Amino acid sequence: MLDLCSISHKGGIVLWSRSFTPEASHAASTSTSPVNSLVRDALIEGTADTKYEKDGYAVRWTFMNDLELIFVVAYQRILQLTYVDDLLFGLKKLFIQYFGPFLTSFVASLHASSSGQPTRDSAMSWDFSKAFEGWDAAFDQLLKGLEQKAAQERKSRVRTWIPPVAAEVNPGSDDDFGAKQTSELTDQQQIARKVQALQSRPRGRGGRRGGRGMARLDSGSGRDSVPNSDSETPTKKSKAKTARHWGDQPVTEADMKDLDYSGDQPLNLDAVSHDIQSLVDEASLGTRTTDGMYEVKDWTFAGQGDVLSKIAGPVTDTGSMGRLSSMFARLTGSKVLTDKDLKPVLDAMKQHLMSKNVAMNISEKICEGVAEGLVGKKVGSFQTTNAAFRQALSASLTRILTPKTSTDLLLSIRNKLSSPLPSTQQRMPYSMTFVGVNGVGKSTNLSKVCFWLIQNGLRVLIAACDTFRSGAVEQLRVHVRNLSMLGVNGAGDSKGRVELFERGYGKDAAGIAREAITYAKDNGFDVVLIDTAGRMQDNEPLMRALAKLVSTNNPDKIIFVGEALVGNEAVDQLTKFDRALRDFSSAAGGPGRGIDGMLVTKWDTVDDKVGAALSMTYTTGQPIIFVGCGQTYTDLRQLRIANVVQAILSD
Template identity: 40%
Template sequence: MLEQLLIFTRGGLILWTCRELGNALKGSPIDALIRSCLLEERSADAAYQYDALGASYTLKWTFHNELGLVFVAVYQRMLHLLYVDELLAMVKREFVEIYNPKRMIYTDFDDTFRQLLKESEARAEEMKKVKQIEVPIKRQGQNVSQKAGTMGKGGKSSSRSQSKNGADDEDGRISSIKPLSNGNANGESKKHENGDVEKTTETAFDVNKLQKLRSKAGKKNETSKAPKEEQGKKKLKKNRVWDDKPQEVKLDFTDPVKEKGEENVAALGDQGKSMMDKDEYESSESEIEEEEDAKGRTDSAPKKKGWFSSIFQSVSGNSILERSDLEPALKALKDRLMTKNVAEEIAEKLCESVAASLEGKKLGSFTRVSSTVQTAMEEALLRILTPQRSVDILRDVHAAKEQGKPYVIVFVGVNGVGKSTNLAKVAYWLLHHDLSVMMAACDTFRSGAVEQLRTHARRLQIPIFEKGYEKDPAMVAKEAIQEANRNKVDVVLVDTAGRMQDNEPLMRALSKLINVNTPNLVLFVGEALVGNDAVDQLTKFDQKLADLSTSSNARLIDGILLTKFDTIDDKVGAALSMVYISGSPVMFVGCGQSYTDLKKLNVKSIVKTLLK
């Protein structure tokens, strides 16, 4: 049974709801749908599953983009209602006819909806009956065909089985011919105009053999030509250039090792200010070059056409956009996103979401379909990459400090992504904001992990809590937090062992560490290089943490730290893929080897790079 059906505007104004459909909804499924699907550009999904407060609902929806209306149906997940999609389409069609932007109440629509619901339920019942009748008929047909086959094999049940190649019909003509078997390859039949079939003994020509012979002959010709071509070409010896001048290249960029007795191993002032403290929307080099080109270009100089403009023609005259109009632009846009390292599944979902938001809208005069699609995609990408919730680490650290507790950040991820190095970068950034930091060496699995973290701590002149190897990481982190609480340390940075997302024992140890210590922030450290692999890693980390959690409210990943961002050029799609699949924001971006090379994600620059 349908639980609820609502009609509201994109601004959030509820125009109509059916009060006669069962009990009140448990929880807030409509709010969850708006947050998780409509605002996150997942409106192209077939349905949304809501689980909260002991209630399990399935939500389906449709839009009227020209009027800005949303139609949502809610029903119990255990019920598979086949008529919901058809009902929503009929409700949309009928409601649009009476819709007036100045009206707020539509009580007269109750009778219309009641009638539409009865028609949909009756049609669904008829479809069920038809399916129930069709299944026995199909089974009977299969049994009849099986019986006929067995009777034919016996050779005595019917007159048709007596002939090998066919059976005599009532008028004496051959009505069916069996296919040639492997042992009888010379049989061939010809059909005359009067319907008679004549059997001939000409051998059928095998086309596959001809293709094999041609392919073999082509390979032989290529192999025979190759040595002749190589003999015709003479290899020229390059002249060697002798340079007597010694190359003055500094190969060792590490700092000189100082003796244990000396103080101030690495002064913080040597590194400079962290990139995190710079403006997030600072213009990149590519944007500056574009602005200079725009200033230097005269009005008489022709402008360069973009990849969208060269493909599509302008559409004018206030025409209504249909799916067929959008498909060429969306296909080109999907290909463009995939070349930027966006996962194929996510690129397809984004294009479907944009199509759902544009279908049915009127296109203004002298407006291109391509520019309309690109603008809609740009707005969608901005909404996805912009964090939906405010995550201010410095503010949260000061709030925890006022409560007398240390702020705990846990770094998780797969092997070799740079967790320890970027943990040191975060520590360096926090030290520049006059906060006391302590490192916790909870990677008790990999050899050399404790020594690596100890080196960073010595260079940054901050304390480190360590217990060696082959210890329980959850207990090491717990003791480190207790030590920080005694010493009034503001932030504890917990380093964990790198583990693959399919490693069950290590994932169970990580889940225990998070459940026991309840950190304030769980950061997933991923490489910007791996592209689609990062989506799989992040999804399985979240899934494992949810499955292995001992509490009802499982603690999942809160944010993302992308490393090696300076090595990917314009292949920035991994950031979009990871944010889309998890809903967690990219909080840090690693872009170098020094402690200062940590910055915020420039959302506008990422969107421009994805669409250029």
């Protein structure tokens, strides 16, 4: 069931509205209206898709650009209404068909009023209830037809299950006869196989069980005894086991000593030191700035130079950008570009973006941004048109990739640690919680972030809050040992700079995180990294437990860890994690926290198909702080918008 439908002008004038529930009617008259939230949070910022969710509502909308109209439908998010898209399409089509001339004059009057030109219509008091008389009946008829159609489709999808005994009701049916014939044929085949097995058995004095008795019964024919089952066959006495030899030479005492990893053996520090140094890739090390800060490297696409300029390259290029270039070659001359002229070019661009794992709705949004920048411009030479297209495309991609918040995590940490406090108040450490689904690499990349923080002179406490997965605490213990031996710039021991806080398995993760933050505050740690157990985004009990950890400890950053391998599945995981955290943490009495940033792992496996990064940033408006691209502690990279644009537009 719908909650609210409305038709309004982009300037904020509501032409028509219908509330279907008392709650929606009350919300429509307040600032919490889903339509007001849509305009404030999505349309003004220009970062939302044609679906928006707020306070339990799902809001869908569509535009009529010529008349500057917005058609909005709101309903409860928990409902699965399949006819909403058809309703929006029919709503727009019927409304324009009924009141097209009136709307044209209305919009023209608004434009004249805004430009200060006095017109006859501008002085009129627009009476929408009278102008749209009869529209309610037409809308009711449209909605009733769509609801009936959806109900029929649901009935057609329901299949009645017939129990097995129903086949006995009509024994003369063809299906029953075929089933019986098949059953009889199967029995005959089984009998024939058993007879053949009996006939082919070698003659002897009897089987293993009851052989003598069967031999006496069959003594006249001299036939061997019949086994109790098909699998019962005479077997020979098994041989004694012999030792397996893995090499040409026997194992010596020296080999056994090298392979002995028991706890009472002395630790070979030289071997451990060599093993630790292999966890740092010298080629992947970051750089030191003039003020001594350690920055990780930027991720760069190992492709073909500036691909934006490649659009203006030779038409003979066989790639998708080459086909796009050939399409632009036709748009030359002295004319003004229209939507019709750009449609084939934008369709080709949309397919190219989708091939780079950019979600379809975001590809359409990018193409809409390009069209807005080009429609109405006069076409000149090929170079002029191509340059305008490059500028519009780059601006559209940059606008979507630019997050709402800063990506400088180190600046945020230093601001909190250096902020003035009263003398009676103890400084709290900066805390970060790492969340995500199972197996994406949360613990490994948490250790990479810890290495980066240590190189910047910060003391880090790692809280082992994954109390479910076997070996999770031991894994972090090994990372802490390695990071302690690496130190800053790989010089000397830095045991005091990193420490593990753990309480074993089966404990409450929220309580462990709270104890870890208190311990870090009392012992002078700068940052607390909270490792959590992996969980699927649809598992409500586990998501509630994670929301409890967030609402109890209120970390400074909640970082979602997703892997680049799954493409747009990571967008679905991110969306549901963010929604569940907001809903459950607010229900638990917290401020309703969501995801604050992303860390994308296994980035080195996707080459130039980096569209998932664009989709994730667009969906949440939050930045991708780091990407993981290897197995060592130095394999952490920052994303630059220009490099992502280059990879997306490459052939």
